[in-house]
Amino acid sequence: MWYELEPLPGADTDDQRVFLDRARRTAAALxxxxxxxxxxxxxxxxxxxxxxVLLADRANRWVCLPDDAPADTPRILAAGCHARARALDGPPPCLDAPLxxxxxxxxxxATLSRTARGGPGGGETDDDARLDPAHGAVVALNLRRQGVFETGRAKDWLADEFNSAPDMNRLQETGTAAVRVMAAAPSRAAALREAARAANALGLGFTPGVSAHASRPRMGAVWAAAALWVAAVGAYAAWGVWWPMIVASVLLAAAVARRARCAPDEALWQRPRHxxxxxxxxxxxDAADYKSRYGGDDHSSHVRHRMHAYAYQRSTFPLPSDTLAALTTPPPGANAVRAALSVRPDELADAHGPLLGLDAVGRPVRMPADVVWDGTVLIGKPGGGKSNSMHGLQRWASAHMRPDDSLIALEAKGRDSFPILSRLIAGMRFMDVADARTPIIDFLGDGDPAARAQRFASLMRGALGDEQxxxxxxxxxxxxxxxxLRALDAGDAFTRACAAAGVEPPAGWVECAYTLLFGHGAQAARAVASAAVNTLDDGAAxxxxxxxxxxxxPNTGRPAVSDGQLYAQLSAPMNKIGLLAAVPAVTAPGRVRITWRRILEHGIRLAxxxxxxxxxxxxxVNEDARRLVGALLFQGLRVEVGDTCAGWEAHGRRVRIYVDELTDITGSDGRTGGNTAAVEWLRSRARAYGAELTVGTQYPEQLDARLTAxxxxxxxxxxxxxLxxxxxxxxxxxxxxDPAVLRSLPTxxxxxxxxxxxxxxxxxxxxxxPHFDAGADA
Structure with missing residues (x-):
C-alpha cells in the first residue's frame, strides 16, 4: 500500500543519539x-x-509497504523521519508519465574509502544524506532484509578492505538493509545519471564511485530462451532432431510475450538481487591490502594473494539504518519552501559563474564569473550544507582551470571530503597534515639557516598576529x-657534543628549538645551547x-639571567613552538616537503x-596544534602569492583558494587576530595577482570583529x-x-x-x- 510522507511543522531533532535510536526502531519495524x-x-x-519501496522526487517522498506489513509500521516509519504518513488510493502520480x-x-x-568506517557505532550519523533528483526525474529504493549468507560475506569483505575487525563498521550495524537503487527520467541518459547520483548520495564510501545500467525487466528470460532456440536450431541442422526446436520456439514466444506485458513501472518492483x-x-x-594499521606490511603480506571482494550482487547495496532514515525524511515544509524561494532576477539570466542554487521554478541561478575574484563567504551551522556548497564552487573552478592554474582547498573534514573531492574533481591531489606518508608544505623554505629561520619567524608572527x-x-x-638548523647540519659532531653535555640530541629542528626555548626545562635548554656553541664554535652561535x-x-661563572627570569621571557615563543613539537609528523625528518612556490609555478589541484x-x-592532532599548522600554511600561501603571482591577472592565470573553516587558519586560539591581515590583503589586492578567495565558517561570533567585518x-x-x-x-x-528569515530557513x-x-x-x-556531493552539476 502506498503512503505519502508529509513533513511535520517545526524543526527535527539535532540530537544524533535520538536520531539514531529512531532510525533503529524504523529498521526494526520494517x-x-x-x-x-x-x-x-x-x-x-x-x-x-x-x-x-521508497520513491522520491525533488519535493516529495512516498513509500509502498508490503500488504502483510504490521498495522503500526506506517506510524513508526513516519515518526522516524519527522513526518506523518497519509494513505493513498493508488500509486503516486509521478509514475503515470512515460519514463x-x-x-x-x-x-x-570499486574499493571502500575511509568514510565507510565510523558511523553510528562511533558516535557519528549520516543524517545529512539526501536524494535530490533533477526536475522531471524520480529516484526509487527497493529494500529488503539482508540474507543469512550476505551478512557473513559482508563481514569478511569489510575485514579485508580495512585490514581490521569490522565490528564497529557502520555497514555492520543492526538493521542494515539490502537495497536496489533505481531512477527514472524521460530519457535513458538522464535516468543513468540520476541512478549513479542517487547511489553516490548513500555515502557508502565507494571509490572512485558507482556506475549505472539501463533496466530491462524480464529480458533475462528472453535472452535465455533465445540462446536455447539457437542451440535447438543447431541440433536440428547437425543431427536432424526437430522436436527441441519446437519446444524452444514455444519458450521463446512465451518469454517475448511476458516481456511485452511488462508494466511501465515494472523495474520499480525488482527486489535487490542475491x-x-x-x-x-x-x-x-593489491599492495595497499598488505599494509597494517600501524605502518608497514602485515604478517600475511607474503601469504595472502587473494582478498574477499564485494559481498553483494553488483546491483545490490548495503544501507545503514541512519542513512535510510535521512533519505526517507521529506524536505521540511515542502510547500513553504517553494513559496519562500526567490525567482531568478533577469540580471543573472546569462551569468556563467558558479551555480549558487535553484530558484522557485527550478531554474539554475549562477553568480557572474567576473565577480568571483572579489571573494565568497559561506556561513552555516554544522550539517547545514556549507561544505556541500563549497564542493560545488570547487568543482566549477576545477572545470574552468587552465593547465597552469592552481586550486588549493584547506579542508576541515578531509576524512569526509577527500572521497567526495576525488570523485568530483579529476586530478585532485591530497595532503594530510597528520599523516607523514603524504607530502607537507615546507615552513622553512630554501636558503641558508639564517634566511630560513627569519622566514619561519616572520611566518609565525604573520600567522598568529602581534598579540600572540x-x-x-x-x-x-x-x-x-x-x-x-646550524647545529643539526653539523651531524655527528653535534650528537657527540650533546652526549658530552649529558642531554639527548634533539630529533629535529622543531624539537631542538623547543628545547632551547625551555620546553624541556632549564637544564636541558642550557645543555643543548652549550652543545650547539661548542660544535659550531663561532661568534654567530x-x-x-x-x-x-x-x-x-664573568665574575661568578654562573648564568647572568636566572632560570625563572628566562622562563618568563621565553614562555610565549615556547608555547607556540611547543604546539608544533606536539605534532612530530608535521616536521618528521623523512617526510617529503614541497614549497608553495613550486606548487604555484606548476599549477595543481590540491586539498x-x-x-x-x-x-x-x-x-x-589536538585543536590548538591544528589551528597553528593551518595558520602557518595559509600565511605561507599568502606570502607566496604576493612573491610569485604578480601580474597573473593580466595573463589570465588564477590561483583559487578555498578555506572550509576560517577558524582553522586564524591561529592557536582562533580569536586574537591571526591571519586577519592576510585575509584583508587577499580581499583588497588579490585581483592583480589572479587570486580568488572563498571561505566558510559556522558562526560570525567565532571570529574577531575585524575579521568578521x-x-x-x-x-x-x-x-x-x-538558529x-x-x-x-x-x-x-x-x-x-529579516533575521526571522534566516532562523526559519529549511534544510x-x-x-x-x-x-x-x-x-x-x-x-x-x-x-x-543542489546536492553537489552526489554529483549535481555545478
Missing part, C-alpha cells in the same frame, strides 16, 4: 533486523513483510631556529645563545586536510539557517534580510547576496541548494 528461526522461516518465506528506468551497480574495480554463487567473490590483493607573537618573541624564535639565555657572568586524519592508523564585505555571501538570534541579527544586517536552502556582472546590487536570493 523487518530489516529480523532473522528466521525454526518457528518463523516458513512464514517469512511465504508472506513477505520486510522492506519497502525510462536505470539502476546503479558497483563497478568491479549473490547466489556458493563461493564468495574474491579479487587479487610580538617583536621580542619573533626574534627569540628566529635565534632558536637558526641555532637549531655564541651571540644567538646569549640572546636566548643571557650569557654567563589539504587540517582535521582528523583520513587514515585509521594515524594519530590525530572583512569577510562580510566580500562580494558574494551565502548563509544557511542561523542563534545574535548570529541571525549579524547575518540579516549583512544580507539586508538545504541558502540565502545569497551577490551582484550582477557590472557590480550592481541585487536583492538577497533564497535558493534551493
Amino acid at each position: 523487518g530489516l533486523a529480523d532473522r528466521p528461526s525454526w518457528s518463523t522461516w516458513w512464514a517469512m518465506l511465504t508472506h513477505r513483510t520486510d522492506g519497502m 525510462r528506468w536505470a539502476h546503479a551497480i558497483v563497478p568491479m574495480s 549473490y547466489w554463487r556458493i563461493r564468495a567473490r574474491m579479487r587479487r590483493a 607573537i610580538g617583536p621580542r618573541s619573533r626574534a627569540q624564535i628566529a635565534d632558536a631556529v637558526e641555532l637549531s 655564541r651571540e644567538a645563545a646569549e640572546r636566548l639565555h643571557g650569557g654567563v657572568n 589539504v586536510n587540517l582535521g582528523d586524519p583520513v587514515g585509521a592508523d594515524v594519530a590525530g 572583512c569577510i562580510l564585505g566580500f562580494r558574494t555571501i551565502g548563509c544557511y539557517v542561523m 542563534s538570534p545574535s548570529s541571525a541579527e549579524t547575518m540579516g544586517a549583512a544580507l539586508d534580510v 538545504h536552502a541558502c540565502v545569497w547576496r551577490t551582484t550582477d556582472g557590472n557590480g550592481g546590487s541585487l536583492p538577497a536570493l533564497t535558493l534551493s541548494t
